[in-house]
Amino acid sequence: MKWKKYTIETTTQAEDFMSQMLAELGIYGIEIEDNIPLTKEDQADMFIDFLPELPPDDGRSHVSFYIEDDGSDQSGMLTQVKKGLEGLRKVVEVGSGIISSSETEDLDWINNWKKYFTSFTIDDILIKPTWEEIKEEDKDRLLIEIDPGISFGTGKHETTQLCIRQLMKYIRGNADFCPAEVHPKVLDVGCGSGILSIAALKLGAREVVGTDLDADCMVSTRDNMEVNRLDAALGTFYVGNLIDDEKLQEQMGTEEYEIVVANILAPVIIAMAPVIFPCLKKGGYFITSGIIDFKEQEVKDAVEAAGFETVEINRQGEWVNITAKRPE
Numbered sequence: 001m002k003w004k005k006y007t008i009e010t011t012t013q014a015e016d017f018m019s020q021m022l023a024e025l026g027i028y029g030i031e032i033e034d035n036i037p038l039t040k041e042d043q044a045d046m047f048i049d050f051l052p053e054l055p056p057d058d059g060r061s062h063v064s065f066y067i068e069d070d071g072s073d074q075s076g077m078l079t080q081v082k083k084g085l086e087g088l089r090k091v092v093e094v095g096s097g098i099i100s101s102s103e104t105e106d107l108d109w110i111n112n113w114k115k116y117f118t119s120f121t122i123d124d125i126l127i128k129p130t131w132e133e134i135k136e137e138d139k140d141r142l143l144i145e146i147d148p149g150i151s152f153g154t155g156k157h158e159t160t161q162l163c164i165r166q167l168m169k170y171i172r173g174n175a176d177f178c179p180a181e182v183h184p185k186v187l188d189v190g191c192g193s194g195i196l197s198i199a200a201l202k203l204g205a206r207e208v209v210g211t212d213l214d215a216d217c218m219v220s221t222r223d224n225m226e227v228n229r230l231d232a233a234l235g236t237f238y239v240g241n242l243i244d245d246e247k248l249q250e251q252m253g254t255e256e257y258e259i260v261v262a263n264i265l266a267p268v269i270i271a272m273a274p275v276i277f278p279c280l281k282k283g284g285y286f287i288t289s290g291i292i293d294f295k296e297q298e299v300k301d302a303v304e305a306a307g308f309e310t311v312e313i314n315r316q317g318e319w320v321n322i323t324a325k326r327p328e
Contacts (some may be wrong), residue, residue, distance in 0.1 A: 002069040006078070011095040012036055014088060021084040025077070027065045034061040040174060051150045060095065069103065092189045093130070124166050125199070128229055142202055145227045146195055147220075147289070159289040162314055162321035164199050166287045169258055171203040184258030185209070187279060189242060189272065190290075194221030196261050199233055200229050209257075210237040211248065243271050254278050261287040266295035273306035275326045280326045285311070292319040 011020055012034050019030055035057040067074055078099065084095045118126035119138070126141035126256055127135065134143070167186075173179050183206035188197040191210030194217070200208050210221060218237050225235055240248040260276050262269055269288050276286055291299050293315070300310055300322055306325035315321070 003104050004069045004074065005064055005066055005104050006081070007064040007102075008063050008081075008085070009096045009100070010061050010063055010099045011093050012057065012059055014092045015061055015063060017092050018094075021088060022063075022065055022081070025080050025084065027067075027081075029066060031064040032061060033064070055261070058275050059183050066104070122161055123168065123200075125164065125168075127195075143228075144195065144198055144202060146193055146198075147186045147227065148223055158316040158319040159263050159321075160195060161194055162289045162316050162319060163261055163287055165314070166321060166323055167196065167200055167203055167259070167261060170285050170287065171200060171205060177256075181258045185256060187252065187257045187260040187276075189213075189260065189262040189276070190192045190264040190268075191221050191237060192217050192263075194224045194235075194237075196226055197221060197237075198230065198264060200259070200261070201225075201230055201234055202228070205259075206234075206300075208235045209252065210235065211240060211252075212237070212241050213239070213241055215239045227260050242275055249275060252279050255281045257281065258284045259287065260284070262290070263288075264290045266299050269299050270302040273303045273308070277306045277308065277326060282326055283328045284326050286324045286326070287321070288323070289319065289321040291322065293318045293320055296320045296322070 008018065015032055016032070019032075022030055067077065067258050081099065082097075085094055086095050089097075119125070119126060119132050119135070121138070121141065124141055125144060126138045127133070127144045128138075129148060130145050130147040168174070169177055170179055171184060171186075172182075183204055184200075185207045186197070186200040186205045186209070188194075188200065188208055188210040190313075191197055191212045194210065197208040197210050212218070212221075218239060221237055222232065222236070225232060238248055238251060242248055242252065255278070257280055260280055262272065262276070269291065273286075280286060286303065288299065288303070296313070299320075300313070303322060303324045304310060309324065309327055311323045311325050313320060
């Protein structure tokens with residue numbers, strides 16, 4: 001499938017206005033290129049591991065959008081965009097407003113990233129993309145196969161690895177810890193590709209329940225469970241926001257889970273902690289990550305304010321895991 005890429009030459013101060021104008025025309029997928037440095041908060045929100053080196057911000061910006069090139073006349077749409085640009089000139093400095101076009105294919109952004117996702121191990125677990133063969137030296141490892149599709153979650157990010165290591169400990173134990181429930185029921189909040197749900201089941205969980213805001217994640221999770229030859233009956237997944245969706249909270253139940261895992265952003269964990277507390281059985285564990293290092297204390301304080309006891313804190317790079325326990 002081919003696509004037309006249209007790029008508007010504009011200013012950084014017009015970016016938000018431009019995004020809103022395009023959205024009102026039914027164009028939601030946009031790309032913004034400028035030289036404004038990313039803050040650490042931006043890094044946390046976007047799962048960017050390091051700040052890129054950029055030339056000085058000169059106030060210029062390029063806002064691009066994509067339209068499927070199905071052979072139809074797109075001049076009407078472009079006329080609407082140009083009218084929208086002229087309307088914006090009354091309220092903000094738009095710059096030249098020149099629109100350029102180029103042609104691309106969806107293969108560019110749907111498949112090219114795959115060359116960066118290769119097999120890797122976390123202790124004795126092998127996580128590999130579905131399109132790779134298993135190497136001879138890895139055949140005895142516990143295998144998790146993942147095709148993230150359009151969902152977040154290859155397992156390579158530090159936050160996911162932190163969660164998997166905690167699931168290994170709190171499901172099957174280690175030299176220092178023996179779980180009270182050998183086959184726990186696990187709630188995976190923000191399940192994405194389903195990698196943590198799948199890891200939990202492979203490690204011995206009797207059942208998983210997952211939630212995510214994005215309906216596409218349900219497709220990815222189900223597909224990945226099938227790839228891993230896991231019975232679909234072992235997992236139940238819901239679309240919704242657990243923070244404020246009372247119906248979803250009722251579906252999650254009260255004192256239902258031995259473990260809740262949430263690999264999401266710090267502000268979400270902070271808001272969600274009071275909702276997670278009643279979901280866990282007494283003595284159950286709340287495993288969190290997605291926490292950039294400068295948010296560690298804020299998350300810890302919020303989790304403890306919700307009634308949890310902090311059990312351990314682990315770090316990998318700039319990312320933090322906080323594991324807490326609901327008191328007995």
